[in-house]
Amino acid sequence: METTRFNKITSLWIITVLVLFVVAITLGIIMRLNQSELITVSPITFYTDMTVHGLTMIGIWFVAGMAAVNFIMERYVKTSHGVNVFAYVMTVVGVLLLWASTFFGRFHAGWTFLYPLPFKVMWKSWATPTFYFSLAVLGVGWLVWCLSLVSSLLKKYSLKEVFAWQHFSKNPKTETPPFVLIAMISLVGIITCLLAAVILLVLTFAEYYSKGSFVNDALLMKNLTYFFGHTIANEMLYLGLAILYELFSEISGRPKWKTTWYVALAWNFTLIFILTAFFHHLYMDFVQPEGFQIIGQIASYSASLPAAGVTVFSVIVAVYRTKINWSLANLLFFLGVTGWVIGGIGAVIDATISNNFILHNTLWVPAHFHTYNALGNVLFSLAFFQWFSAKYGGGSQRWSKVVLWLLLIGGIGFLTAFYIGGADSIPRRYSSYPEVFATAKTLAAFGALFATVYLSGVLVFFVNISKRCLKILLQRS
Amino acid sequence: MQYSILMLFFVLAALLVGIFLYVFLSSRQSNGQLTGMANALQKRFWFVLILFSILAIFASVTIPKSPYFLFSGEQPSKVVYVAARQFYYVMSYQAIDPASPTGESSIELNTNELVEFRVTSLDVNHGFAIYSPHNELIAQTQAMPGYVNRLRWKFSEPGLYTVYCLEYCGMAHQAMKTTITVK
């Protein structure tokens, strides 16, 4: 009874995420096609698509990670099914409001809605409050979900255990499963950045309704925006890693991973680095105190140490000269780690202030973050979807090689066009390119073509998975 | 410069793909008798130490090259005031009055003279990115309302430079630009 309820809500999440993913990729392809001038949409349509694409993608891969973490967490502690359903309803309502404000209201301030752009109304006047209201709905739903999962964890584990601090002593009496530790670290990070988003929204509403008597500080607002935006985009990847720590060994038919002192240390450090790395988004704001800028570079570099030294190294140790039952799910995990690391290199390069001086807001930025999303975190979530639907929905696994190759070839081609564009100094977020950017259109067409290959891989996957998930949903309990 | 960065990235990415492929193949060839990695903990320790050293060297070489410290010991021989707004730039050799912003019809600078750009915005956030005559991004800063960012630069090559907006500022963002002549 209990498990079928959780299977059903998880299936619903999976189907919803995949449907929205297909829509969001299509918007991405439309953007690339417009930049290549193979099709023409108005700049407003382009920027509306861009805003929807960015926010939808961040939203769905965040909830995909959360849904997976919630499902696995049931193995260790009792979580609230009601809150899970509540988060689902809030997410759907939030996305619908968001789409209303953008597709109908033409709101197009970008996924970062950087203050004070949303106030310079270039769209229907109701669109700005509707947009912020949609964010508030999403934020409340997600905050409640995170707090509920944290309280479930804290009912069983003490504060010390949930952060695995007992592993710093010689002979720890209890073991904190790696999944519990990583889930906790991620949830704390997410709650912190959602609280920053609450402050951001309150300040925004205050200015909006004060009719000019209260004006915000643009630098403070930018810091808050990226504290929220950078952190949530990173933490959703860690949710994916929590799943990997739990399932990779299981699917591979290997002994379960254990928490050791260095795993505990790495993840505790990760929490600190991730909350200070966002400063790298403000490198080109020279008025920001220099100390913060340097902290930004050092924290960004440091974040790669625990990631590479512990997580990536552990995956390599687990696979190297070891017999493994390879299947679509663990191959997706393995490929996802590769994509994550390569995107990470692109990120470290850009997080170097002197490089950022000539890369900031060029196509290098979408290049690196699409790498660890489209070929990293997305693959972690797809791996979970595959494992879950096969385990509870049954049915044979078909076309898995095809799916892998389409995702891989499509992804690599699509990303290469972005990286070369970055090196050619082509700006990001341009609906069309000035003629002097000689390579820009060709690269965009190339990107659109390969993105279509990626999309076809997603579609094959989608058909397989949603069939099984529908079966789970329609099962009688 | 951008192309050496791209090459560095491609080399590192290829190296990683090689490592992951090698590890994957070693698992495929394993018949159950192979016993994983020997002395994994020790190898992990060395790996982290090496990575740490590389990053520390990188940081100490690159941080002093940050744009905040560019020409910080010198006196600029020319100051150019820049006020960005949707969707154009006002540039002047004199301070710009936000109430009635007016600027020069063209900005002319000399090679090898130290110029300080004082960049602000009169509405939303914009970018101020200088592209060389070969259309290569060479320097940039943000234009933020309520703040003035000071960018110091010496142009080494004469020609027509283009300034593009690199911070998304609304529906005509892609058309926001101006030029600077260097003699």
Ligand code: HEM
């Ligand atoms: C193959 C699939 C995808 C395609 C074709 C695609 C395409 C694009 C394009 C063309 C842009 C605008 C680039 C520019 O600035 O000129 C963009 C931006 C963006 N994409 Fe994707 N993308 C894909 C997958 C993803 C995924 C998986 C994520 C996950 C988080 C994502 C998140 C974003 C974000 C956050 C932005 C920035 C939006 C903004 O600037 O406001 N994308 N994408």
Ligand SMILES: [Cu+2]
């Ligand atoms: Cu602008």
